[in-house]
Amino acid sequence: MRKSRKVKYSGFSLLRNSLGSNFWPNIFPTPELRPHYDIIIVGGGGHGLATAHYLSSRFGETNVAVLEAGWLGGGNTARNTAIVRSDYLLDASFELKNLALQLWGTLGSELGFNLMYSPRGYIDLAHSDGELEDFILRANAMCLRGAEAKILDRHQLQKRVPQINLSESTRFPIVGGLVQEKGGIVRHDAVAWGFAKSAVEAGVDVVQNCPVTSFEINAGKVTGVRTNQGVIGCEKVLISVAGASSEVARLAGLLLPIESLNVQAFVSEPVKPALDVVVNYNAGLCYISQTDKGEFILGGATDGYPSYAKRGSFSSIEDVIVRSIQIFPFLSGLRLMRHWSGTADIPMDGNAILGSTPIENLYLNSGWGYSGFKATPAVGLLMAELLTQEKPPDLIAPFSLSRFEAGNLIDDSGTGPYTWLH
Amino acid sequence: MTTAVLALTPGSIDVMLLIPCPWCGPRDQCEFDYGGANVKFPDLRHSPETSIDDWHKAVHLRENAKGEIREIWYHRSGCERWISTTRNSLTHEFSEPSAGDEEESSRNCDAD
Incomplete structure (x- = not known):
């Protein structure tokens, strides 16, 4: 079975078919692998599946396979805290994420899949006058490039987020914040499923439980991949495997400027709606929002050292909890319900690595660390353009692998080559 | 009951890394600052022989292995020395320091 039946989801179809009809088919049937594809995408997460969707929908390329070692969106796509925003200072990082933010707005209807994009606002908290000055610089930079951003003083902040604790007796008092109202949250696993559904319906083969074990490379040119289902030939390969970037690139003999670190997230028990905005605490890191189910979802910084342990x-749990309670003291009354981790591939300058590699026809989408989810549709669109057009898209040019050797680093925070601090 | 299980199987759950400091013995990770991969940097004294590529390799490129990695830690709240360790990035287990480790640590770490 190569083609799956096209399914159109709507409130009406839900009503009509909810009483035991046989309407709900498997939208990801296991395809029979073709011996040769134009493009093979290694990694069936949000980024890889978005690339497949845009390849078929925008560039008419459907001779494509997405090979996923585990299950669709089982990596960082479903392990992040679902936040989307574009409040970045440097041009290159801003442009990518802002393109994504524009795409998120209409993506649900484009895919026919409810992504529950909720532009509820994203607030970054400043803890000193100096930090607030820095936020003003960032907000101005965003406004100059056509995005919307506002600086809130303590009074405005209290009005926007009534529950916030602005006491000056805390260890890191809050002096103000930057708010991007278009920022918010997106139902993350639906992103993987929505992109996959669209790609599969267009004729792309999406294969789960199919790890790539080596690359076929002849005279510096990739000609295929070896998998647990045999060798598959191809014209081009895109590696899009997030936390496994170093391991998969090593199969092609490439050493990357990346280290993999553990990042944790948690949800509380569900309670009635109490918070209608995403809040990020910057003395240390703690980002908080409330899901539609009522759970508070909390995330923090990396664990601070390389790890594949997941x-x-x-x-780190204690760090995040302490900070969350400092912002919202009422959270101390809630119990944590679940806790999980993901492996973030963080490059030496903290920014993604996109584009060609020293091996011909082998392309890389990696190094998103723990900021990859928000960029998903933009990455998919640009990677699809990269794989089909003569000229690589301008937006990804600054993110080349060769920038490290050339010294053209994109270090938004000015941290230096210390992955665990980015 | 849960607490007892956690306490009995320290290897199965990371309450916190227990880092083997050669000077102070096993200590909690919160006493340390992470120093990154144990990398041999080019010798500045012989800079004419050092190429951009050497620096690129030392500053940027990492094995990032899923398995044993060699790294350095600063024992901030202890002996205040840099130490070198070998740790499994998948299981978080530290290996016993070997003779080679000592040679390596004399390059990057306090070894007096």
């Missing part, structure tokens, strides 16, 4: 240390 389980975190308790000290």
Whole structure:
């Protein structure tokens, strides 16, 4: 079975078919692999599936396979805290994320899949006058490039987020914030499923449980991949595997300027709606929002050292909880319900690595660390353009792998080559 | 009951890394600052022989192995020395320091 039946989801179809009809088919049937594809995408997360969707919908390329070692969106796509925003200072990083933010707005109807994009506002908290000055610089930069951003003083902040604790007796008092009202949250696993559904309906083969074990490389040119289902030939390969970037690139003999670190997230028990905005605490890191189910979802910084363990240390949990309670003291009355980790591939300058590699026809989409989710549709669109057009898109040119050797780093925070601090 | 299980199987859950400091013994990670991969940097004294590529390799490129990695830590709240360790990035287990480790640590770490 190569083609799946096209399914159109709507409130009406839900009503009509909810009583035991046989309407709901498997939208991801296991395809029979073709011996040769134009393009093979390694990695069936949000980024890889978005690339497949845009390849078929915008560039008419459907001789494409997406090979996923596990299950669709089982990596960082469904492990992040679902936040989308574009409040970045440097041109290159801003442009990518802002393109994504524009795409998020209409993506649900484009895919025919409810992504529950909720532009509820994203607030970054400043803890000193100096930090607020820095936020003003960032907000001005955003406004100059056509995005919307506002600086809130303490009074305005209290009005926007009534629950926030602005006491000056806390360890890191809050002096103001930057708010991007178009920022918000998106139902993250629906992103993977929506892109996959669209790609599969267009004729793309999406294969789960199909790890790539090596690359076929002849005279510096990739000609295929070896998988647990045999060798598959291809014209081009895109590696889009987030936390496994170093491991998969190593199969092609490439060493990347990346280290993989553990990042943790948690949800509380569900309660009635109490918070209608995403809030990020900057003394340390703690980002908080409330899901539509009522759970508070909390995330923090990396665990601070390279790890593939996908389980975190308790000290990081404590760090995040302490900060969350400082912003919202009422959270101390809630119990944590679940806790999980993801592996973030963080490059030496903290920014993504996109584009060609020293091996001909082998392309890379990696190094998104823990900021990849928000960029998903933009990355998919630009990677699809990269794989089909003669000229690589301008927006990804600054993110080349060769920038490290050339010294053209894109270090938004000015941190330096210390992955665990980005 | 849960607490007892956690306490009995310290290897199965990371309450916190327990880092083997050669000077102070096993200590909690919160006493340390992470120093990154144990990398051999080009020798500045012989800079004419050092190429851009050497620096690129030392500053940027990392094995980032899923398995044993060699790294350095600063024992901030202890002996205040840089130490070198070998840790499994998948299981978080530290290996016993070997003779090679000592040679390596004399390059990047306090070894007096």
